[in-house]
Every structure is written in structure tokens, then in C-alpha cells.
Amino acid sequence: MTAAIELRGVRKEFPGGAVAVDDVSLTVGAGSVFGVVGHSGAGKSTLLRLVNGLEEPTAGSVLLDGQDLAALGERRLRPVRRDIGMIFQQFNLFRSRTVLGNVTYPLRLAGLDRAAARARAEETLDFVGLAGHGKRYPEQLSGGQRQRVGIARALATRPKVLLCDEATSALDPQTTGEVLALLRRVNRELGVTILLITHEMEVVRTLCDRVAVMEDGRVVESGEVYEVFARPAHPTTAAFVRSALHGEPDGPLLERLRARHPGRLVTVPVVDGAAVLDDLSPLLRENGVDFTLVHGGVAEVRGRPLGSVTLALRGGDAAVEAVVRGLAAPAQREAGVR
């Protein structure tokens, strides 16, 4: 897979000394969806703006299709930006223009004549599901529709790359789902490479191929989405993963579970390819141990199951111990003993 976007040792320091991005290197494969997740202030926004030259790196290089942006001046950056669409959390539509006017704007900028721009804009509005809304003004649309206009405006010039700046953070869950589904179509049907930043792990789970986790300007962890979800290495990553998978009980919940259920609590991870759960049933039967399912959840991450279930085991001490030891796959974690 060739790289659509490549960042090499990129650093961004603002006047006054604040370092927003600190020695970040990452590669976004052509045709893939790459997510950068982090809390606000982690430097994600700045990182995204380095990719289309809205911000200039203090050090390191940003390569688009192998071309170094730093080598271009502001004037020569402009045509490059037309090949990179961008959408925003607050949509940033032109309120003085109609929906059609918003979508034709970048096309007129790219030199299309009025008729050609109009035809292309209508085609693009049709793709995002807003055919017939061209004459309306942004304030007459719902949030989800406004973001669709934003997407149409970003895609009108048929860019190879789409940058998404918290594109769904201002939307309700249902609308978020619709916009994410549209972005997936943009990626699959149009082959557009997507680089998105978000603080919602749910967005990463449903849309991304790869993810990078940012903290204090640095990438603390990155990898294929399922791998990062299944085996988060950094505490920040683990916290983000927990926000999207509600399987594993944390401290206070564990206390309540212990109070409610007699027996020994065991949390069994559900990871694709690790057959821990499959071993459970024979183990319980052989040792004469009963169980109650007390907590858990299994979600689908990129088409593969991921999550955990917590069981309360009841039986003789030796028998329960045998089950726990029997489950001793490396991924098995003990929740606690009553």
C-alpha cells in the first residue's frame, strides 16, 4: 500500500513556546481510513492542519503523495489544497450562500465555469443524499444535513484525501451514525483516503483501519484498530478503549458485583482467535462448578468480536481454583476472589 500522507518527525511549536505536536511520525496508506484519537489539547487539531498546510511545521516534514509541503510556498500550496478536502466540527458553511452556492464555491475556485460547477455540485449533493436541497440556506438544515453539505463541499473537487476535524462531535448519536456511514461510502465507493481526528473511540471503532493515540503532542500508541482495541499498551489508550467497550467492570462496579453475587468473580476476555471462552464450558462441567453471568459485553470491531464477560463461579474451593487455572490462557484476567 502506497502512502497518501506521511509525517516524518513533525514538530509544531507556537510563538510563546507551546509545543502542540512533538516529533510525530505516521503513515496513512492510500485508500485507508486513519484515526487520530486524543483528549482536547492533545495536538490533534494542529496535526490535521499540518497536513493541508494551514499550519507550517517547526521541524520535520509532511509528505503528500511523496511531495514535501514545506518545499511549497503559500501560493503553491493553494492548488495542492484543492486536492485535499476538509470538514469541520462546526461545519463552517458559508451562511451567505445557499447549499448549492456552498458546494460550487470550491469548484469555481478550481476554475470550473458556472454551468460545469453547478452540474458537479448537484451530482455531489446527490451522492451525499441532499438532492433537491440546493436552494436552501444552511440555517434551514439540521445538523446532520449541514455536515452532509460540508462533506459535499469538501468532495466537490474530487480530492484524493479528506481531512475530518471532529466531524461528528456536534451531532447526536443517530446522526453521527448516518454521517459515519456516509464517510464509509466516501472511502469505499470513491476511494478517498480519510484522516480523521476525534475524541470518540466509537468513531474509530466503526470507521477506521488504523489508529494513533495522541497525548501532549506525541503519538503514544498506534496500530491496526482491532489490535489496539484488543491489546492496548498505553494507559491512555486503555481508557479510550474502555469508553467504547463497556465489557470490563472497573473498581466501584466490581465492589457492587461482589456484594451482589456470592462466589469467585472471573473476567474472561473475548478476543477473536483466542478460544478462552470455548474452553469454559467443558472446564466448568468437568469440575462441577456452577456460574452466573454477572457482567459483560461483546462488540464488533472491524467485523471481529471483542469484549469480555464476568462470571461468578460457585463450587468447592479446589474445583473453582481448577477452573481458574484451567482458563490460564495468557489473556485471562482474574477479577477477584470473594
Added chain:
Amino acid sequence: MKADWSTFWPKVVDATGETVYMVLITLALSTVLGLAVGLALYATRKGGVLPNRLVHAVLGTFINVIRPVPFIIAIVALAPVTRAVVGTMIGTDAAVFPMTIVATFGIARIVESNLLSVEPGVIEAARSMGAGPLRILLTVLVPEALGPLVLGLTFMLVALIDFSAVAGTVGGGGVGNLAMTYGYLRFDTSVMVVTVLVLIALVQSAQFLGDRVSRRILRR
């Protein structure tokens, strides 16, 4: 000697015409010039689309020197320049010159403050599409700020009606001149009342028109 209203009405009509002429010419000239200066002021500020500290400071200081000068002083102070440019210091055309100068810098500030109220995100969106500074100024910022801009220009239009009356008292013609020569100098209250009513009617129409246009632009 009180005014003979059978012969005086045509004078009122003529004077009103002169006032409207002065005000509209001034508004047209100062809108074009004020827009240019206001755009320059906005664009050159720190973090603007064409930041330039020197140009911004020079423009800002210049405006701050001109604006506090009371209009009646400005007319007198600018008189030599007026004569050099217009060829005379008396009459409606002569009044247009100082009015335009003063209004231009007022409008420049109105333009600057209205452009500043445009959301930065919209400018960023235009930049991300590859729009250059000049294009952003003219095709994004001005249209986005047009509604409040028209209200600001209406404010200036009303101020210009006032200015024109002031200019009239020092030989500028128009309704102000009428009020001065017939109403004030001859203690004719009826002329005073009529001229004030004419000015009120002009201000009301200007405000009504400005409100309508801005309402149309803002769609509310």
C-alpha cells in the same frame, strides 16, 4: 421678516434635494473608500489574512487622529484642501469633500469590526479549499458580514444627514443652510420646525431602507 410660505416651500424642496444629493454622493464615495481602508485594516492585523504590522499601525493611528476631530472643526481645518480638490469652499460640492473624508474613516472602523465578527472557521474553510487572501476578503468575508455591514452603513447614512446639516451652517447648502439662514438668524420658529421635520423624515426613511435591506440579506 418671517418667511412667506407660498414662496418658501420651493426653497425647502430645493434644500432637501441638495441634502439628499450631498448625503448620497458622500455615502457612495465613502463606502467605496471606507470598504477599501476597512479591508486593509482587517487584513493586515495580527493573525489576519495578510498580516502587516506596519501598515496596520499606520492606518489605525491615522484613523484615530481623524475621528475624534469634531466635524465642524474638520470642515474648517480641511477648507484649504477642499479648495485645492474641489475648487471652492462653499456649496454642496465643497461640503461633500470633508464629509467624505470623515465618513470614510468611520466606515473603515465599521467594516473592520463587522469583518471581525465573521467566524474564523469559515475563513479556515475557504483557506482549506485553496482560496487566496484577496479572494477570501471579497468572496467570503464581505458577503458573510453583509447584513451587519448594511446596518453599519445605515448608521453612517444617518450620521451623514446630521453632518450635512452641520455643513449647511457653514455655507454647505441644503436643509442645514436653510435652518441657519432663515430659521436661526431670523428667529423664525416655523422654519426651524419645518427643517427639523424634514431632517427627521430623511433619517426615518434612511433607517427604514437600511433595515429592510439588511433584513433581506440576513433572511430574518
